[in-house]
Amino acid sequence: MKLELRGITKRFGSLVANDHIDLTVEAGEIHCLLGENGAGKSTLMNVLYGLYQADEGEILLDDVVQHFAGPGDAMKAGIGMVHQHFMLIPVFTVAENVMLGHESTKAGGFLDLQAARAKVREISDRFGFDVDPDALVDDLPVGVQQRVEIIKALSRDAKVLVFDEPTAVLTPQETDELMAIMRQLRESGTAIVFITHKLREVREVADRITVVRLGKVVGEASPTASNVELASLMVGRAVELTVQKDPPKLGEPALVVEGLSVIDHIGQLVVNDVSFEVRRGEILAVAGVQGNGQTELTEALVGLQPRVQGSISLDGEVLSGASVRKILDSGVGFVPEDRNEDGLVGEFSIAENLMLDRSNGAPFVKAANVQRGVLEQFATEKVAEFDVRTPGIDTKVGRLSGGNQQKVVLARELSRELRLLVAAQPTRGVDVGSIEFIHKRIVAARDAGVPVVVVSTELDEVTALADRIMVMYRGRIVGIVPGDTPRDVLGLMMAGEVPAEGAAA
Numbered sequence: 001m002k003l004e005l006r007g008i009t010k011r012f013g014s015l016v017a018n019d020h021i022d023l024t025v026e027a028g029e030i031h032c033l034l035g036e037n038g039a040g041k042s043t044l045m046n047v048l049y050g051l052y053q054a055d056e057g058e059i060l061l062d063d064v065v066q067h068f069a070g071p072g073d074a075m076k077a078g079i080g081m082v083h084q085h086f087m088l089i090p091v092f093t094v095a096e097n098v099m100l101g102h103e104s105t106k107a108g109g110f111l112d113l114q115a116a117r118a119k120v121r122e123i124s125d126r127f128g129f130d131v132d133p134d135a136l137v138d139d140l141p142v143g144v145q146q147r148v149e150i151i152k153a154l155s156r157d158a159k160v161l162v163f164d165e166p167t168a169v170l171t172p173q174e175t176d177e178l179m180a181i182m183r184q185l186r187e188s189g190t191a192i193v194f195i196t197h198k199l200r201e202v203r204e205v206a207d208r209i210t211v212v213r214l215g216k217v218v219g220e221a222s223p224t225a226s227n228v229e230l231a232s233l234m235v236g237r238a239v240e241l242t243v244q245k246d247p248p249k250l251g252e253p254a255l256v257v258e259g260l261s262v263i264d265h266i267g268q269l270v271v272n273d274v275s276f277e278v279r280r281g282e283i284l285a286v287a288g289v290q291g292n293g294q295t296e297l298t299e300a301l302v303g304l305q306p307r308v309q310g311s312i313s314l315d316g317e318v319l320s321g322a323s324v325r326k327i328l329d330s331g332v333g334f335v336p337e338d339r340n341e342d343g344l345v346g347e348f349s350i351a352e353n354l355m356l357d358r359s360n361g362a363p364f365v366k367a368a369n370v371q372r373g374v375l376e377q378f379a380t381e382k383v384a385e386f387d388v389r390t391p392g393i394d395t396k397v398g399r400l401s402g403g404n405q406q407k408v409v410l411a412r413e414l415s416r417e418l419r420l421l422v423a424a425q426p427t428r429g430v431d432v433g434s435i436e437f438i439h440k441r442i443v444a445a446r447d448a449g450v451p452v453v454v455v456s457t458e459l460d461e462v463t464a465l466a467d468r469i470m471v472m473y474r475g476r477i478v479g480i481v482p483g484d485t486p487r488d489v490l491g492l493m494m495a496g497e498v499p500a501e502g503a504a505a
């Protein structure tokens with residue numbers, strides 16, 4: 001089935017999320033929609049799937065104009081979507097999830113689970129998915145859960161499949177398996193739209209590439225295009241994809257963590273007896289699939305987790321049990337993984353956000369009064385130094401792009417004397433150009449002798465920054481290995497496999 005989008009425009013108030021976008025995907029083709037977060041890719045696919053109604057433009061399937069009032073209409077027309085965040089019910093079996101929403105019944109009005117099981121087996125056998133129809137979804141690995149999402153779509157005779165950032169929660173090995181599945185689907189005649197911002201994946205699997213920037217199509221590219229060429233199309237200028245860094249000049253161990261365990265709010269052990277150290281002038285990158293204890297680990301380091309066991313010390317000073325205020329005042333910089341929730345106050349100005357963790361005294365507050373002149377000079381300098389694109393320092397930070405918001409967080413955290421920098425997902429949701437800048441600043445902090453802990457689910461980021469890599473799986477450390485450890489080895493570790501003797505560092 002051929003898919004064609006003509007002049008699709010979608011507005012949200014004054015924001016034009018999609019601006020007269022044209023896209024054609026042929027049957028048996030993998031067409032990659034490449035662009036940064038916020039470029040309008042997911043909005044466009046939500047229009048296709050009937051979740052949004054376009055303000056202008058047409059959707060055509062095999063040259064016939066379609067009108068979708070909702071996802072049900074799109075599914076009936078042969079369009080399926082595999083969402084970034086799975087739309088599965090964990091306590092249901094695979095067969096129950098697959099039949100949900102289009103249940104078939106047998107005599108007496110009972111659900112025909114046998115038919116659903118048979119459908120799962122038939123699709124699973126056809127594509128080699130190896131999925132048990134009677135398995136509880138909650139018991140399945142993430143990669144297998146994604147196969148269930150694909151089976152759901154295929155069970156409804158999808159001829160066009162949309163994969164929306166499908167590798168966000170996968171290990172490298174699971175990503176490779178997904179690519180193989182996409183190729184199988186292509187060979188069966190399925191038209192595939194693959195939405196991503198990861199250049200490596202695009203070049204590996206796409207037949208054609210359309211690049212979207214700020215809601216508009218800015219060009220098409222061949223899969224043979226280099227990463228630099230693709231990145232330049234995405235950002236609109238030349239970018240340096242790999243940060244240059246000299247070998248580390250290591251000092252003494254600064255951050256020492258011993259026997260750290262964290263229990264979450266429902267009583268689960270999410271960090272389990274973790275011990276490691278970070279030396280001065282070193283970047284320790286923490287790798288792992290999201291949800292394996294990395295978030296809780298970073299929060300424990302800065303005092304945000306209330307139920308912590310074990311010891312955390314910095315330069316011999318015990319920080320475990322201390323308040324967040326004391327930890328920050330002791331020289332710990334913190335870039336949280338969710339800048340909007342934990343890093344910024346959207347209704348405050350850029351200048352006010354730059355003094356958030358220093359609002360209790362000099363140089364910005366004196367006798368309970370904000371020293372406006374001091375703050376304005378500081379904010380003006382930092383906006384220039386960190387290349388924050390803004391009309392002025394009084395602009396509300398919530399009005400900035402994601403990349404510029406992240407630069408404000410970094411400017412605040414790196415503008416004081418640091419004894420430790422903890423950066424969680426430091427480039428999540430920012431454009432390639434901002435990633436380049438942020439990586440350079442993190443490396444500069446390391447070169448100044450600051451011990452750095454970087455937590456990231458992006459392996460490209462981990463390998464670009466790390467002097468050593470600590471891999472976590474289900475709350476434990478699988479191993480700590482050199483920064484140049486091959487991706488395939490890291491991928492196995494992210495799935496829980498302990499590295500061979502001699503790999504640890």
